Amino acid sequence: MVRRRSSPIDLFVTEMPTSLNTGSRFPLRVHSPTHSRPGRPVHFNLAILKGTGDFGRVIAREFLEFAKVYQKATADSHLIALRSFLVSFVGELQGENTELQSVTSGRWRQFAAVWFYDLKSDAALSDITANGYLSSNRMFFNHLQKRHMVPKFRWPSPVPCARGTPRPAVSSVNATSVQDALLKSWDEIDRAAWAELLLLNDLASPTTVKKRSSIILRVVRHYAQKEIRKWWGIFQESKKLIIDNKSFDFIKYCEKYEYTVNGELKRKRGWRDELKSLSNLLVYVDRKFDGVMPGKNDDPHFVKCAYHYHSNSLKGRFHLEYESLTSLLTLILLERPKMNLASPLSMKRKDFSKITVGEHQARWTKARAKYRRLSDDLPSGCASALRIGSNANITAAQALRVIDVLSRPLQAKALPGEDDQLVLVRDTFDGRAVGKSANPQWISKQWIMFRSRSGLLSALGFTLSQFRPTGAIGEFFTSGDIFKVADLLGQKDIRITARYIDNLAADTVDAGAVRPVQDSLTIALGRRTGRSLRELGISPEREAHIRQAAFSSGFLGYNLTGTPGEAKAKVDALESILCGSKFLIVETAEVAAEIIAFKEHIVANGKAIKGTTRYEEFWLPLIAVCTQIIESMAASVIRDAKKLLAERPIFYGPVL
Numbered sequence: 001m002v003r004r005r006s007s008p009i010d011l012f013v014t015e016m017p018t019s020l021n022t023g024s025r026f027p028l029r030v031h032s033p034t035h036s037r038p039g040r041p042v043h044f045n046l047a048i049l050k051g052t053g054d055f056g057r058v059i060a061r062e063f064l065e066f067a068k069v070y071q072k073a074t075a076d077s078h079l080i081a082l083r084s085f086l087v088s089f090v091g092e093l094q095g096e097n098t099e100l101q102s103v104t105s106g107r108w109r110q111f112a113a114v115w116f117y118d119l120k121s122d123a124a125l126s127d128i129t130a131n132g133y134l135s136s137n138r139m140f141f142n143h144l145q146k147r148h149m150v151p152k153f154r155w156p157s158p159v160p161c162a163r164g165t166p167r168p169a170v171s172s173v174n175a176t177s178v179q180d181a182l183l184k185s186w187d188e189i190d191r192a193a194w195a196e197l198l199l200l201n202d203l204a205s206p207t208t209v210k211k212r213s214s215i216i217l218r219v220v221r222h223y224a225q226k227e228i229r230k231w232w233g234i235f236q237e238s239k240k241l242i243i244d245n246k247s248f249d250f251i252k253y254c255e256k257y258e259y260t261v262n263g264e265l266k267r268k269r270g271w272r273d274e275l276k277s278l279s280n281l282l283v284y285v286d287r288k289f290d291g292v293m294p295g296k297n298d299d300p301h302f303v304k305c306a307y308h309y310h311s312n313s314l315k316g317r318f319h320l321e322y323e324s325l326t327s328l329l330t331l332i333l334l335e336r337p338k339m340n341l342a343s344p345l346s347m348k349r350k351d352f353s354k355i356t357v358g359e360h361q362a363r364w365t366k367a368r369a370k371y372r373r374l375s376d377d378l379p380s381g382c383a384s385a386l387r388i389g390s391n392a393n394i395t396a397a398q399a400l401r402v403i404d405v406l407s408r409p410l411q412a413k414a415l416p417g418e419d420d421q422l423v424l425v426r427d428t429f430d431g432r433a434v435g436k437s438a439n440p441q442w443i444s445k446q447w448i449m450f451r452s453r454s455g456l457l458s459a460l461g462f463t464l465s466q467f468r469p470t471g472a473i474g475e476f477f478t479s480g481d482i483f484k485v486a487d488l489l490g491q492k493d494i495r496i497t498a499r500y501i502d503n504l505a506a507d508t509v510d511a512g513a514v515r516p517v518q519d520s521l522t523i524a525l526g527r528r529t530g531r532s533l534r535e536l537g538i539s540p541e542r543e544a545h546i547r548q549a550a551f552s553s554g555f556l557g558y559n560l561t562g563t564p565g566e567a568k569a570k571v572d573a574l575e576s577i578l579c580g581s582k583f584l585i586v587e588t589a590e591v592a593a594e595i596i597a598f599k600e601h602i603v604a605n606g607k608a609i610k611g612t613t614r615y616e617e618f619w620l621p622l623i624a625v626c627t628q629i630i631e632s633m634a635a636s637v638i639r640d641a642k643k644l645l646a647e648r649p650i651f652y653g654p655v656l
Contacts (some may be wrong), residue, residue: 337471410435
């Protein structure tokens with residue numbers, strides 16, 4: 001999140017780094033020495049507490065103390081949660097000059113209850129985010145309570161069973177309306193892809209989902225590779241112009257036109273003439289400024305001259321910039337779902353290396369996985385892929401290598417502590433050119449601009465973060481192997497992968513005739529509790545049909561205990577059971593045993609029809625649903641179910 005630059009005020013010349021400078025103009029926009037680096041001060045904005053007197057000052061000071069143990073990104077998230085809580089009641093305290101210790105337990109409890117009720121009522125905020133805010137504030141107030149600054153009080157209960165919703169795959173993106181004039185201006189590849197997408201509207205079908213994703217990703221790759229080749233070509237051309245320029249003598253030019261007065265650079269009349277040539281200017285920047293275009297405070301007269309004569313020719317000539325970085329990141333995230341946007345941005349130069357002939361390795365830290373280190377082995381790709389006009393695909397390894405090469409000129413000018421970053425872009429600090437880590441918010445803005453100039457993509461509104469779920473759902477619909485999906489995403493806990501896939505595939509699975517055993521389990525529930533099936537929405541005729549279908553297919557307790565050949569296929573009858581969109585789970589060992597056996601039966605006997613429409617649209621979603629049901633059951637139930645299966649195996653008919 002971009003933070004507005006604050007004046008270098010607020011703290012701290014005393015030995016106590018948590019003593020507020022109350023004489024400051026902005027005493028509640030507090031400076032954090034722990035998170036700051038030379039040239040990059042970090043401030044936490046608690047100006048929302050303005051007017052609360054000692055109460056606000058103590059909260060601000062204690063938040064600095066509380067945040068010291070966290071990295072900046074985590075501290076920022078705690079700050080957002082705290083401000084959300086404070087804004088709900090701070091109006092009552094303004095002008096009172098309330099002391100923190102004077103707020104009673106009952107009043108704190110009232111503040112918390114009203115705040116969390118409003119938070120849960122906010123449709124724009126997910127339940128899992130609301131619970132995260134609640135947890136963050138509890139942690140901060142535990143810190144205050146340990147220091148005897150606030151009394152203990154009861155917080156509201158979190159939202160039960162809150163689950164995060166992953167971003168959807170690109171296949172679910174709705175295209176905006178396209179005018180005929182715009183359509184005619186597109187390239188042939190865009191018009192052909194657009195025509196294909198218009199025919200693929202059934203997002204309930206895994207086959208359709210895969211086809212839509214393939215079409216969109218093909219267009220994304222086309223434009224990303226086109227821009228990568230353009231920027232790489234410009235950079236290589238600049239290097240060649242510098243090497244081949246034998247007529248411009250940099251040393252003689254400086255001796256002829258430049259001199260210093262009291263340490264300030266001055267130039268003589270006529271100094272601009274030789275720099276009207278682009279190749280001369282490139283040599284000058286390379287020798288004078290170490291290959292980095294200067295900022296306005298580095299050399300204001302030269303900068304004005306350069307942009308006057310070459311304003312349309314300087315972009316991408318010297319080093320990595322946001323525009324060139326965006327196309328490179330696009331290709332990396334498209335090809336490697338294991339990475340998210342933060343992955344390449346967190347990499348150090350030493351984290352990208354060649355490990356064998358034809359293979360590179362990338363390593364990075366995943367902050368959201370408790371700062372676990374991940375790695376990915378990447379094919380090096382074809383050497384000619386970066387040439388303009390090449391038909392070879394650019395690989396993620398080549399994109400990372402280009403980033404490395406384009407970032408190197410900026411290392412000497414990098415901000416303190418960032419000189420070893422793999423990704424460095426040119427920016428300015430106090431008007432002087434510096435190399436710094438890329439800002440995700442600026443990348444997001446450049447991504448929107450990239451789509452706007454990329455034909456079909458201008459009509460599709462999706463983000464860089466949606467390549468990861470696209471890869472996950474594509475792998476699942478292709479292989480049906482949740483372990484392969486977990487490996488693709490770099491997830492260690494298979495339960496997380498199961499929930500991730502369940503959320504992603506919910507629309508696809510629910511919309512088709514694949515809701516497993518809903519009616520069957522409803523009947524089982526009625527039979528178990530003695531409730532009338534009419535109360536549960538099932539008529540006697542429907543009950544008879546379901547029981548007959550269940551008996552024919554060996555489900556709902558009508559298990560066939562003979563040989564597999566005795567189980568007759570009743571596919572149509574089974575499909576009549578598998579319809580609807582909600583799960584009603586009776587969590588018993590018997591039900592769990594049937595679901596486990598049914599899933600294992602599909603996996604073991606469905607190999608012959610893998611890749612067919614029948615398998616992808618009917619059997620594959622069943623595997624996903626059964627997996628999710630099994631994951632949701634208690635460990636003791638699963639253990640008892642496996643004992644039952646060991647004693648009494650269940651056989652089903654063929655998977656057709």
